[in-house]
Amino acid sequence: MPIRHLISIEDVTLDWWNELYALCRDIIARPGDYSLSCSGRVLASLFFEPSTRTNFSFQAAMMRLGGSVFGFSEPGGTSTAKGETLADTVRMMSSYADTIVIRSPHEGAAKAASLYSEVPIINAGDGGHFHPTQTLADLTTISMRRGGIGDMNIGICGDLLNGRTVHSLVTALAMFPNVNYYLISPRELAIPDYMLAYLKKQNQKYIEVTSLESTLPQLDILYMTRIQRERFKDPAAYERLKNVYVLNRRKLQAARKDCLVMHPLPRLDEISRDVDDDPRAVYFDQARYGMFIRMALLLKMTHAPRVPVAPCTPAAGYRCVNPSCVTGTETYLPVLSKENEPDSCAYCDKKMLTIS
Numbered sequence: 001m002p003i004r005h006l007i008s009i010e011d012v013t014l015d016w017w018n019e020l021y022a023l024c025r026d027i028i029a030r031p032g033d034y035s036l037s038c039s040g041r042v043l044a045s046l047f048f049e050p051s052t053r054t055n056f057s058f059q060a061a062m063m064r065l066g067g068s069v070f071g072f073s074e075p076g077g078t079s080t081a082k083g084e085t086l087a088d089t090v091r092m093m094s095s096y097a098d099t100i101v102i103r104s105p106h107e108g109a110a111k112a113a114s115l116y117s118e119v120p121i122i123n124a125g126d127g128g129h130f131h132p133t134q135t136l137a138d139l140t141t142i143s144m145r146r147g148g149i150g151d152m153n154i155g156i157c158g159d160l161l162n163g164r165t166v167h168s169l170v171t172a173l174a175m176f177p178n179v180n181y182y183l184i185s186p187r188e189l190a191i192p193d194y195m196l197a198y199l200k201k202q203n204q205k206y207i208e209v210t211s212l213e214s215t216l217p218q219l220d221i222l223y224m225t226r227i228q229r230e231r232f233k234d235p236a237a238y239e240r241l242k243n244v245y246v247l248n249r250r251k252l253q254a255a256r257k258d259c260l261v262m263h264p265l266p267r268l269d270e271i272s273r274d275v276d277d278d279p280r281a282v283y284f285d286q287a288r289y290g291m292f293i294r295m296a297l298l299l300k301m302t303h304a305p306r307v308p309v310a311p312c313t314p315a316a317g318y319r320c321v322n323p324s325c326v327t328g329t330e331t332y333l334p335v336l337s338k339e340n341e342p343d344s345c346a347y348c349d350k351k352m353l354t355i356s
């Protein structure tokens with residue numbers, strides 16, 4: 001079943017993933033066979049927030065497929081700086097390109113973009129919400145290194161509140177059998193309620209803990225994350241929490257011999273440099289796998305037919321009050337509810353306010 005837009009990893013089915021991964025493996029094995037697969041296709045790359053891996057791995061992926069890329073990594077050089085809306089920017093880009101990759105500091109921005117685009121939208125990170133293509137890189141890494149996904153204890157450590165890679169990864173892993181989650185964070189940075197609700201709904205086994213040291217020996221995978229300074233309202237709180245978890249070579253001695261140490265990167269001090277040459281550290285490989293799985297994704301998406309923009313029906317009686325939601329800045333956006341959850345915002349997943 002094709003996917004029109006990749007907004008959330010919830011859009012992904014196991015069959016779709018298996019097909020994408022098989023394609024990715026073939027690209028890794030025979031890259032020359034794909035060097036003209038996207039010839040004549042154009043990718044628009046809209047980065048309203050900084051990026052190294054996601055932005056440049058998408059660009060490299062498209063170039064390795066023989067396609068072209070245009071876009072920006074600094075919106076100050078576009079008419080956004082004059083006040084143009086996201087909707088109008090996306091309408092323009094969708095008339096020039098065959099697929100759009102978008103990163104934004106606002107939760108739900110990719111969903112909003114999908115309402116105004118005739119071509120597929122790929123979410124390259126929307127605030128602290130989701131980052132589905134990082135998850136495709138993570139799943140590729142786990143599959144390549146463990147020979148499959150499932151039957152494993154995964155510790156996810158750090159800023160689970162704001163870490164969009166965490167939210168997408170947890171959502172994806174629910175597709176696979178017998179995954180036990182150790183959610184390691186300080187209480188202030190615990191995983192959001194909507195993610196816990198998702199884990200419960202999917203009957204996933206999870207435990208919330210605060211100690212990395214005592215959890216480490218039980219893990220098959222340790223997924224470290226950065227404390228996300230840019231999402232903190234209070235700089236003092238960031239200073240207090242920024243070094244709450246630091247993995248170093250000494251601590252890693254307590255881990256299993258085959259434990260994978262993953263990180264979406266960029267890292268600050270949460271993984272010491274002395275871990276980098278440990279064979280269990282796979283975070284740089286993870287970033288390289290990200291390029292290959294994005295090649296597979298672009299192959300699937302950039303050949304999709306254009307679909308005219310259609311009006312959608314706003315949800316009556318609700319208003320999203322999440323200050324990080326895209327509806328707070330792009331105020332013309334229709335109020336939309338999640339399917340089967342009328343009181344949850346379809347952009348950011350948070351509970352909405354009922355209004356009379």
Ligand code: CP
Binds near residue numbers: 051052
């Ligand atoms: N992992 C990741 O999203 O990195 P960038 O912010 O550099 O794209």
